[in-house]
Structures are given as structure tokens and as C-alpha cells.
Amino acid sequence: MDQFTINLLFVGASFALYIGIAIWARAGSTSEFYAAGRGVHPVTNGMATAADWMSAASFIGMAGLIAFTGYDNSTFLMGWTGGYVLLALLLAPYLRKFGKFTVSEFIGDRFYSPTARVVAVICLIVASVTYVIGQMTGVGVAFGRFLEVSNTTGLLIGACVVFAYAVFGGMKGVTYTQVAQYCVLIMAYTIPAVFISLQLTGNPVPALGLFGDHTASGEPLLAKLDAIVAELGFNEYTAHHGDTFNMVLFTLSLMIGTAGLPHVIMRFFTVPKVADARWSAGWALVFIALLYLTAPAVGAMARLNITDMMWPNGASGDPVSVEMIEGDQRYDWMATWQQTGLLGWEDKNGDGRIAYFNDADPETVAKMKEAGWGEANELTNFNRDILVLANPEIANLPGWVIGLVAAGGLAAALSTAAGLLLAISSAVSHDLMKGQLTPNISEKGELMSARIAMAVAIVVATYLGLNPPGFAAQTVALAFGLAAASIFPALMMGIFTKVNNKGAVAGMVSGLVVTLIYIFLHKGWFFIPDTNSFTDANPLLGTIKSTSFGAVGALINFAVAFTVSKMTQPIPQEIEELVESVRVPRGAGAAVDGH
Amino acid sequence: MADQTNHGAEATQKSDAAYWSANVRIIVISLIIWALVSFGFGILLRPMLSGIAVGGTDLGFWFAQQGSIIVFLALIFFYAWRMNKLDREFGVEEE
Numbered sequence: 001m002d003q004f005t006i007n008l009l010f011v012g013a014s015f016a017l018y019i020g021i022a023i024w025a026r027a028g029s030t031s032e033f034y035a036a037g038r039g040v041h042p043v044t045n046g047m048a049t050a051a052d053w054m055s056a057a058s059f060i061g062m063a064g065l066i067a068f069t070g071y072d073n074s075t076f077l078m079g080w081t082g083g084y085v086l087l088a089l090l091l092a093p094y095l096r097k098f099g100k101f102t103v104s105e106f107i108g109d110r111f112y113s114p115t116a117r118v119v120a121v122i123c124l125i126v127a128s129v130t131y132v133i134g135q136m137t138g139v140g141v142a143f144g145r146f147l148e149v150s151n152t153t154g155l156l157i158g159a160c161v162v163f164a165y166a167v168f169g170g171m172k173g174v175t176y177t178q179v180a181q182y183c184v185l186i187m188a189y190t191i192p193a194v195f196i197s198l199q200l201t202g203n204p205v206p207a208l209g210l211f212g213d214h215t216a217s218g219e220p221l222l223a224k225l226d227a228i229v230a231e232l233g234f235n236e237y238t239a240h241h242g243d244t245f246n247m248v249l250f251t252l253s254l255m256i257g258t259a260g261l262p263h264v265i266m267r268f269f270t271v272p273k274v275a276d277a278r279w280s281a282g283w284a285l286v287f288i289a290l291l292y293l294t295a296p297a298v299g300a301m302a303r304l305n306i307t308d309m310m311w312p313n314g315a316s317g318d319p320v321s322v323e324m325i326e327g328d329q330r331y332d333w334m335a336t337w338q339q340t341g342l343l344g345w346e347d348k349n350g351d352g353r354i355a356y357f358n359d360a361d362p363e364t365v366a367k368m369k370e371a372g373w374g375e376a377n378e379l380t381n382f383n384r385d386i387l388v389l390a391n392p393e394i395a396n397l398p399g400w401v402i403g404l405v406a407a408g409g410l411a412a413a414l415s416t417a418a419g420l421l422l423a424i425s426s427a428v429s430h431d432l433m434k435g436q437l438t439p440n441i442s443e444k445g446e447l448m449s450a451r452i453a454m455a456v457a458i459v460v461a462t463y464l465g466l467n468p469p470g471f472a473a474q475t476v477a478l479a480f481g482l483a484a485a486s487i488f489p490a491l492m493m494g495i496f497t498k499v500n501n502k503g504a505v506a507g508m509v510s511g512l513v514v515t516l517i518y519i520f521l522h523k524g525w526f527f528i529p530d531t532n533s534f535t536d537a538n539p540l541l542g543t544i545k546s547t548s549f550g551a552v553g554a555l556i557n558f559a560v561a562f563t564v565s566k567m568t569q570p571i572p573q574e575i576e577e578l579v580e581s582v583r584v585p586r587g588a589g590a591a592v593d594g595h
Numbered sequence: 596m597a598d599q600t601n602h603g604a605e606a607t608q609k610s611d612a613a614y615w616s617a618n619v620r621i622i623v624i625s626l627i628i629w630a631l632v633s634f635g636f637g638i639l640l641r642p643m644l645s646g647i648a649v650g651g652t653d654l655g656f657w658f659a660q661q662g663s664i665i666v667f668l669a670l671i672f673f674y675a676w677r678m679n680k681l682d683r684e685f686g687v688e689e690e
Contacts, residue, residue, distance in 0.1 A: 074659035078633045081664045085629045088671045089622050093678070207661060211650025220651025238652040240641065248634055255633075273689050275682065278675035285671055289664050296660040496619075580608075583615050586687040 003336075003399050007146040010403030011410060014184050018165070018414075021177045042276045046283025048175045049267045051182035053284065054291055055131075055416030056138020059185060060409050061473030064387030066299035067306075070229075070237035072247065074296070076473060079251045079480075081285060081292055083258020086488075088281030091259055092268040094495045094582045096277035101269060103262045103487065104431045110494040110582075112575055113501040114436055119508050121427045123486035124262045126512065127479050128420045128427075129457055131261070133527070134475035135417040136162075136465030141385045141472070142409040144340040151340050152466060158413070159462040165414060166421040166458075167451050175270070178419070181411040186290055188408020192392040192401050193294050196301050199395060206297035214304075225304050231315035232307070232357040233364025237300065243543040250477075253550030257480025260488030263416075263423040274585035302391050309394065310356035310379060319355040319373055322347050333393035337386055344381035349374030384471045421454045428453035469523040470547075477547045478519055485511035485553025493561055495582060503565025511557030515549050522546035614685040621677055625670050633663040 058080065066073045098106050104124060108117025136155060139162065144154030190206070197209035201221055214221045226236045235241045258264065267284075268277045309331070310320050325331045325345070337343035345354045355373035357364050369375050389409055392401045429450035434441050441449070468475050486508050493499040493507070522539065523546055524531040536545040544552065571579075581587075636644060641655025649657045682688035 071656055071659060074637065074656075077660055078637055078663050081667050082629065082633050085625070085667050085670050089625055089674055210660075211652075211657065222651035222656075224651070226651075238656050244638065247638055251633065251638070275675070275679045275689065278671075278678055282668065282671040282675055285668050289668055292664055293661055580611065583618075584611055584687045585682055585689050588689050 001399070003402060004146075004148060006399045006403040007406045010400070010407040011146055014407040014411060015161075017180055017184075018177045018411075021180055022165075024176075042271055042280040043283050044175070044179060045267060045271050045276075045280045046285075047182045047287050048178040049264060049280065049284035050287035051178035051185065051411070051415040052267065052419040053264055053416070054182075054185065054288060054412055055476065056135050056142070056409070056413035057473040057476035058288075058291060058295070059189060059412035060138040060141060060388050061134075061385050061471055061476070063295045063298040063302065063391075064384035065471065065473050066296055067303040067387055068382075068384055070235065070300075070303075071240055072242045075247055075251045075254065076477075077292055077296060079254025080258060081288060082251070083255040084281055084285040084288070086255060086259035087264070087268075088278060088285075091265065091488075091491055091495070092277045092281050093274045093585065095265060095491070096268055096271060097274050097585055097588045098582050099269075099588060101266075102426055102431055103265050103491070104427060105435070107490055107494065107504070108431070108435070110575065110578060111490075111501040111504040112572065113505065116490075116501055116505050116508070117431060118436060119505055120487065120490065121431045123482070123508055123512050124427050125424055125457075126516065127257075127260075127482040127486065128262065128424045129461060130482060131476055131479035132417055132420050132424075132457060132461035133464045133468060134472050134479065135413050135420070136461050137468040137475060138385065138409070138472040139413045139417070140465060141340070141342065141383070142389060142406065142413060144342070145337070145386070145389055146406040146410075148336065148339055151342060154340070155462060155465055159458055159465075162414060162417045162421070163455065163458045166418040166454055178415050181415040182287060184404075185408040185411040185415075186287070188404045188411070189291050189298075189388075190294055192395065192397055192405060193298050193301075195397050195401065196305070196391070196395045197297060200301055200304065206301070207293040210297040210300055221304070222300065225300055225307075228307050228311075228315055229303070232311075233361035233367075234358045237303065246543045246545055246548050249544060249551045250548035253481045253484050253548050253554075254477060256484035256488050256554050257477075257482075257550055260483035260486070260491070261480070262427070262483075262487065263419040265491075266423060266426075274588050298388065298391065302387055302394065305391075305394050306382075307356070310354065319353045319378075321353050323352065325354060330396055333390055336393070337390055340386070342381070342383035342386045343390075345379050348376045348378050354378045384473075417458075421457055424457045425450035425453040464527050467527070467529050469527045474547060478523065481515055481519065481547060481550025481553065482512065484550035485515035485557055489554050489557040489561065493558070495579070497562075498571050498576065498579065499561050499565040500568055500571045502568045503561040503563075506564040507557040507561025510560045511553045514556055515553030518549045518553075519546045610685055611687070614681065614687055617681055617685075618678065621674065621681075625674055628666065629670060632658055632666040637663050 062076050095106060100106060104117050104120035107120040108114060139158035140151050140155030143158040144151040147154060193206040194204050197203055197206040200214060201209035201212040202215050203209035203212045210221060212221060214224045217224050222238050226238055230236050268280060271277050271280050311317060312320055325334055334343060347354060355368060356379040357368055357377055359365055359377040365375050389405055392405050429446045433449050434446055489511060490504050490508050522532055522534050522536055534540045539545050636655055637659035644654040647654040
């Protein structure tokens with residue numbers, strides 16, 4: 001059986017499973033559609049949250065970014081896990097106690113202002129749509145590869161699948177489907193990593209193998225990797241090269257953003273008790289950590305494998321020959337990935353060899369020129385988003401592992417895209433339509449407007465996903481910045497302080513607007529290419545990249561909210577009581593539909 | 596009668612305030628540890644830890660790529676356990 005058929009088989013079987021579950025657990029009422037009737041166990045909820053959370057960015061994108069940058073991209077690892085601490089300590093238990101369905105309902109009630117609710121809905125939609133763009137990038141890569149078509153075709157097919165999938169059921173269908181998706185994606189991520197770790201270090205646990213010895217050379221794996229990439233003129237893998245201030249700020253943005261993303265917070269509305277909300281965040285992080293502790297190993301080992309393939313006799317030997325790439329079965333993955341347009345090589349100096357090195361480093365260029373390999377790097381394109389999907393092929397693993405990884409990558413992208421579409425649609429139909437514009441809308445009408453909102457969101461995201469503002473994980477990082485600057489501060493101030501309605505609205509608006517403008521200035525207005533005035537290599541403010549600006553936005557949000565709140569009337573008595581009641585678990589009871 | 600009810604409500608209010616400040620204290624301690632392992636050991640204090648070798652690199656690298664995640668997990672479970680205990684101490688748990 002050829003690889004294409006195996007991939008189709010794995011992807012097809014996993015899809016049949018998800019759709020089967022979605023039909024079996026189809027949502028009947030609106031309350032089930034949004035919050036699964038609150039009958040979800042903390043462990044189940046944790047697993048579903050993990051699937052919801054770990055998207056194309058974590059699965060497809062992150063290890064690639066770590067592989068090609070090394071230590072400096074540890075920010076993704078710390079940022080996307082550290083946010084759960086904030087979520088568990090500062091938000092989850094209190095929002096569960098409050099007992100409504102959506103994030104904007106809390107903001108609207110706590111700040112006794114329909115305006116606050118509408119502003120929250122807008123913040124939520126902006127962050128979520130940006131997030132979906134990142135997912136669509138990943139979906140395009142995954143579908144492009146497994147259907148063996150171009151990235152663009154893959155993206156368009158993927159968009160149709162995501163849409164069909166998301167309209168099928170509400171949260172309940174999604175919750176159990178996501179448990180299945182978690183199982184598929186974690187197997188798909190860890191199984192190849194275990195194989196590769198065994199090949200390179202003899203240790204079956206990738207997280208331990210990373211800090212173990214490289215079997216072939218007897219040296220520590222990371223020391224070996226540092227040496228070989230340095231020989232080719234790249235930055236040492238474990239060393240720190242970038243700007244420390246920006247690194248701190250970026251990590252903080254990802255952390256705050258994690259705690260401010262509506263589709264994750266919504267999960268904590270669905271556990272039975274306040275105590276369970278505290279445990280749920282922990283369980284979610286357990287399941288997330290399984291992937292996040294493996295990811296740095298995947299990155300480092302893939303980097304070593306790729307470098308070894310391009311320099312089969314070490315960096316002082318000959319580079320790989322074109323003949324070998326085209327003829328040797330171990331190099332087949334290069335031809336397959338070339339079809340997607342995400343991998344490219346070119347024998348620029350016509351010596352029949354492909355030399356891979358850092359041609360921005362003059363010393364290395366001189367060295368390569370002397371050795372006769374030319375002045376230019378000939379591995380011209382290696383899209384970071386293909387690394388994880390190509391990894392099992394690079395390591396020459398059996399066909400079924402490759403099929404499994406294709407299914408896992410799609411599970412990751414699909415589960416998150418579906419969760420986000422649900423958050424967007426509930427914001428539009430529940431908070432905007434039923435809550436504000438048309439309070440008398442029927443249940444049927446509400447479900448209909450939810451589905452229309454999903455359709456619009458996916459069309460916009462697909463269009464922008466064709467020219468994404470960065471690799472999957474980078475686009476997703478922008479979404480976190482937006483959530484960090486708008487939603488998180490409002491929620492936190494709602495629970496921990498007595499900031500009033502005007503303060504909250506002013507804070508959210510200024511946080512969102514400033515951050516959005518900063519991002520647009522660097523990534524192009526509405527992410528349209530070539531409309532940017534600055535680049536992240538040379539940012540407007542010192543060393544602060546647009547991806548790191550979320551933390552600054554959050555600070556602005558807090559500062560504006562406190563200042564405005566101080567200058568205006570204090571909160572009324574009943575809101576004071578609401579804040580007091582949210583702080584103690586006693587009498588949480590079942591949540592009620594506020595409208 | 597009315598006087599007694601008022602008295603009871605006042606006591607609840609007082610105990611709720613004590614519960615809340617105990618909670619805030621636990622949160623602050625947890626967040627100090629949270630920042631120390633990630634921003635501290637993982638990034639800013641890494642040069643200070645560079646003498647401690649871990650598998651071909653140093654302790655700061657380990658904290659940045661694995662250690663901080665493990666500590667985060669421990670923190671969340673500690674907080675859940677501690678708070679559920681605190682709920683019972685103050686009698687504010689759900690039935």
C-alpha cells in the first residue's frame with residue numbers, strides 16, 4: 001500500500017470516529033449547545049480542554065519554531081503552559097461560581113453595562129478570528145500534504161471540512177469528540193517522538209532523551225547539536241541570542257493571553273462545582289504537558305536529523321548530492337514536501353550538491369566557498385510548519401506512523417477551530433443578538449444566527465489564511481496578545497477589584513485598540529500583506545515586537561481602567577454584593593441562563 | 596430576632612473577608628514561585644545558573660524547556676488542594 005492510501009485511511013478513520021461521536025451526542029437545547037449541561041467530569045473536561053487548546057500552533061507549528069531557533073523559542077513552551085496557572089488561580093473558580101454561560105455575560109453583569117458586554121464581545125471576536133487564521137494556516141499545511149496538493153488547495157478543502165464539522169453539534173458533541181481528538185493527537189505526537197528518541201539516544205522517553213547522550217557519537221545530544229549547527233554558521237542551539245526584554249514580554253503575553261481566551265475559559269463553566277473548576281485546570285495542564293514536555297525533544301532531534309541528512313558525512317564532509325535526494329528512498333520526503341511549495345532546494349552553483357548553511361554569516365560563507373560548495377545556502381526554503389508533519393518521514397519511520405501524524409495534525413487544527421467557531425458563534429448569537437439586538441429571538445433563530453456567524457468567521461479566516469501574517473504559531477501568538485490586552489484584565493479586575501463600569505469599558509477599548517494598531521503597523525492593516533509601516537526585525541518601540549505587545553496592552557488596560565474608575569462613581573451596592581458572592585464558593589448551584 | 600440575624604450576617608461577612616485574604620495570600624505566594632521558575636530561572640537568572648550542568652547544557656535551559664512546566668503543574672494541584680481545604684475550614688464549600 002502506498003503512503004497516500006495509508007494517510008487517507010488514517011485520516012478517514014479518525015474523521016469517521018469524530019463525526020460518529022458528534023451525531024451520537026448531538027445538542028438538543030441551547031443550554032446544551034453552549035455548556036454541555038454541566039455534567040462533565042473534571043478529568044474528561046481537562047482532556048477536552050487540552051484538545052481544544054492544543055491547536056495547529058502547538059501540534060504542527062511549535063516544535064518547528066523551537067527546532068530552528070533553539071533556546072530563544074522556549075517562550076512558547078513557558079507561555080502556553082504558564083497561562084494555566086493564572087487561569088486556575090485568578091479566574092476559573094470565580095467564573096464558575098458566577099454561573100453564566102459566556103465570558104461576555106460575566107463582563108456585562110459585573111460591570112452592569114450593556115456597553116461593557118458588547119465591547120467584550122468585540123474583543124472576543126477579534127482575538128478568536130485571528131486565532132482561527134493561525135489554525136487555517138496549519139490546516140492548509142496538513143491537508144496540502146496528505147492530499148498531495150498545493151498549500152492553497154489544501155487550505156480551501158480544509159475550510160469546508162472545518163465548517164461542516166463545527167456546525168454539526170454544540171459543546172456537548174464537541175466535548176466528547178474532543179476527548180477522542182485528544183487521544184488521536186497525543187498518540188500521533190508521542191509515538192514518532194519515542195521512535196526517534198530511541199534511534200538517537202536509546203531512551204524511550206523523548207523528554208529524557210533530550211538531556212541524554214547521542215548514541216552514535218557518545219556526546220550529550222544537545223552538545224552535539226550545538227557543535228554541528230555552529231559549524232554551519234547557525235546560532236548555537238542552547239544559547240541565548242535574542243533580546244532578553246522582548247523574550248520576557250513575549251512569554252508574559254502568551255501567559256496572560258492563555259488566561260484570556262474565551263474558548264478555554266468557557267470550558268470551566270461546564271464543570272459541576274467550584275472545587276472541580278480548580279482541579280479541571282490542573283487536569284487540562286497534565287494532558288497539555290504530555291505534549292509540551294515532548295515538543296522540545298521533537299524540535300532538537302528533528303534539527304539534528306535534518307542537519308545529518310544534508311551533511312551525511314558531517315559538516316566537514318561533502319554535502320548531500322542532488323542525485324541522492326532524487327534517487328535515495330530516504331530522501332523521498334523532500335520530493336513530497338516540495339509539491340506543497342513549503343520546501344525548496346536549488347543547486348545554485350551547479351556542483352550537483354545541495355549545501356545547507358547560514359549564508360548570512362560571512363565566516364561560514366568564506367569557509368564554504370573555500371571548500372567549493374558555493375556562496376549561497378541551497379536548501380532555499382524550509383517552512384517551519386512542516387517540521388512536525390515531515391518528522392517521521394525524515395526519521396524514516398514506518399508508513400503507519402506517518403499516517404497517524406497526518407490524522408493527529410488535523411485533529412489538533414480541527415478541534416481548536418471548532419472550539420473557536422463555537423465561541424464566536426455563541427458571542428454573536430447569545431450575547432449580541434439575544435442579549436442586545438433582538439431579545440425576543442426564538443431558540444431556533446438563535447441557533448441559526450450562531451451558524452451564520454460561524455460561516456462568516458470561517459470565510460474571513462480562510463481568506464486571510466491564504467496570506468497569513470506568519471507561521472501558524474506566530475499568528476496564534478498575535479491572537480494571544482489581543483486576548484491578553486482586552487479580556488484578561490477585565491475579568492481579573494471584575495473579581496479582584498471594585499473597578500466600575502466606565503473604568504472597565506475604557507480599559508478594554510484602549511487595551512484592544514492600542515494593541516491592534518501596534519500589530520497592524522507591523523503585520524499590515526487587517527493582515528493584508530505589504531501594508532505595514534514597520535517590521536518585527538525593527539519595531540516601532542525599542543525591541544518590543546508586535547507579537548510581544550499583548551503584555552504592554554494589558555498594562556495599558558489596567559492603568560486606564562483604574563484611572564477612569566477613580567474619577568467616576570463607585571460601583572453600586574448590588575454589584576459590591578455580586579463581587580463578594582463570586583469570591584466564595586458557597587451556594588454556587590447550577591448556572592442559569594441570564595436571558 | 597432582627598438583631599440576631601444582623602449579627603449572624605456580620606459574622607459571615609467577617610469570615611468571608613478572612614477567607615478572601617487567606618486566598619489572596621496563597622495566590623501571591625504561588626505566583627511568586629510561578630514567576631521565579633519561568634521568568635527567573637528560565638530567562639533572567641539563567642546566567643547565574645550556567646555553572647550547573649544538565650545533560651549537555653545548563654539548568655536554566657532545563658527550566659525554560661521542561662522544569663517550569665513541571666512546577667506549573669505542581670502549583671495548580673497544590674492550589675486546588677489547599678483551597679478546597681480552606682473552603683472546609685471556613686465552611687464555605689458547596690454541598
